[in-house]
Amino acid sequence: MSNLEDPEVANSICDAAEKWAFFQIVNHGVPLEVLESVKVATHRFFGLPADEKKKYTKEHSPTTNVRFGTSFSPQAEKALEWKDFLSIFYVSEEEALAFWPPACSAGIHERVGNGRQSVATDSDEETQCQRNRRNKKISPEGFSENQPELLPCLSQPELTNGIGRHSDVSTLTILLQDEIGGLYVKNPHGNDSWIHVPPIEGSLVINVGDALQILSNGRYKSVEHRVVANRSKNRISVPIFVNPRPSDVIGPLPEVLADAEKPIYKQVLYSDYVRHFFKKAHITEMAQLNLQRSCELATYLISLKLSKLCLI
Numbered sequence: 001m002s003n004l005e006d007p008e009v010a011n012s013i014c015d016a017a018e019k020w021a022f023f024q025i026v027n028h029g030v031p032l033e034v035l036e037s038v039k040v041a042t043h044r045f046f047g048l049p050a051d052e053k054k055k056y057t058k059e060h061s062p063t064t065n066v067r068f069g070t071s072f073s074p075q076a077e078k079a080l081e082w083k084d085f086l087s088i089f090y091v092s093e094e095e096a097l098a099f100w101p102p103a104c105s106a107g108i109h110e111r112v113g114n115g116r117q118s119v120a121t122d123s124d125e126e127t128q129c130q131r132n133r134r135n136k137k138i139s140p141e142g143f144s145e146n147q148p149e150l151l152p153c154l155s156q157p158e159l160t161n162g163i164g165r166h167s168d169v170s171t172l173t174i175l176l177q178d179e180i181g182g183l184y185v186k187n188p189h190g191n192d193s194w195i196h197v198p199p200i201e202g203s204l205v206i207n208v209g210d211a212l213q214i215l216s217n218g219r220y221k222s223v224e225h226r227v228v229a230n231r232s233k234n235r236i237s238v239p240i241f242v243n244p245r246p247s248d249v250i251g252p253l254p255e256v257l258a259d260a261e262k263p264i265y266k267q268v269l270y271s272d273y274v275r276h277f278f279k280k281a282h283i284t285e286m287a288q289l290n291l292q293r294s295c296e297l298a299t300y301l302i303s304l305k306l307s308k309l310c311l312i
Helices: 007-019 032-046 050-054 093-099 102-134 210-215 270-277 285-311
Strands: 022-025 066-070 084-090 143-146 149-151 163-166 172-177 183-186 194-196 204-208 225-227 235-243
Touching: 007 022, 032 084, 032 102, 032 172, 032 235, 084 093, 210 270
Parallel strands: none
Antiparallel strands: 022 204, 066 084, 084 143, 084 149, 143 235, 149 235, 163 225, 172 204, 172 235, 183 194, 183 225
């Protein structure tokens, strides 16, 4: 992305988003020292005593904009995910700076400012690509959520859920991941395989969210992804979720349907969509295994019952 005036940059971004939904960018303008300071600040927060982090749980946080917790949707899950997170919802940089816990605000506030600039740059490039192709414009930005995450190491990672397979509810997600790795993306071209997203020093991972899939009428797909725990090292990541406003009604944009393309999604209030999204648990490999075992048991019991009927 070192030459933003080059049309090939915009075309490459659009092609990657359309074919894979996930891609990594370098030369994005965020200095390496800023990215490193964010990682240090994230480690610093998660290294705090439990009583300090507890101040930001749902029950104790001084604001509804900031929350420390574990897993994805504990009320819907039978087995919690193997992660801790700190999330902040904000519209402006001023809000973000005001709400961040002191332990990590020194590093995070630079990420917030530069991260939002990256969003604007990527969106401009994607918009330019739309103009080149079909003279259409998608504006994804409303409010943002910054959510540093810690995935503790585990000697037997196969015994934990890690972060289960899921898509993002956002328009776009911008992810800073450390050198540990563990992010896997479901192959959007079939065969049910998973592709590892290897960490690249200085890069940011961009992925399409559900909202952009709806806005683009399916041109850009929101692809499932998951994270596995590392055997020996803690993994941290810092995603920024860029979302429509809660009061926005989203659906295929009129510009997208201008060529008599039929809408495949209905109009929906974004806050209603988010509420539905968070009622569901992430799909975990452990949950799938339990389901498989339940199906096998049910099949066995049915066969056993049928064999008894035959004997009678």
